Amino acid sequence: MKLLIRIFISLFFLTSTVNAAEFGLAFEWGNLKSCTSGNPNKVDNPIFTLINVPEGTKILQFRMKDKQSPYNHGGGKVEYAGQTTIEPGAFKYKSPCPPNGKHTYVWTVTAKNEKKKKIGKAKAQKEYPE
Structure with missing residues (x-):
């Protein structure tokens, strides 16, 4: 199942209108x-x-934020060595947990170089519960 999800996500990015060189x-x-x-x-x-x-x-x-609430869910840092997938367990954060209905959550990833300077940023969002 995980493999099918990854293939779908990869195909989405390859066929979307996003610039081919854009960080996603x-x-x-x-x-x-x-x-x-x-x-x-x-x-x-x-x-x-x-x-x-x-x-x-x-x-x-x-970093993850809730679009409907100012609650900070945290996030984490991962050393990058060319991987295209970050598996669960790389860091801990506070889960989505909307008190009333669905909320939209936004993950932001910031790429930093060896001097810890920001060199790129990408975002993705989803509702929870789906």
């Missing part, structure tokens, strides 16, 4: 425990798919 991000929530209480759980990161990561990237900084 996609994600799947994965096996999140259902949460709609407004009290998020500390969980492993989702499965991230990276497209066209800028040359010279050494660190990827991930």
Whole structure:
């Protein structure tokens, strides 16, 4: 199933109207425990798919925000060594957990070089619960 999701995500990016050289991000929530209480759980990161990561990237900084609430869900840093997928367990964050209905969550990844200077940024968003 994970392989099919990754293939779909890759095909989406390859056939979308996004510039072929543009830094891109996609994600799947994965096996999140259902949460709609407004009290998020500390969980492993989702499965991230990276497209066209800028040359010279050494660190990827991930952050998630809720578009309907100012709550900061945190994120984490991952050393970048050419991978196109970041698997769950690379870092922990506070899960999506909207108290009323669905919320839209935005993941932002910032690419940084060896001097920790920002060299690229990509975003992806999804509703939760889906």
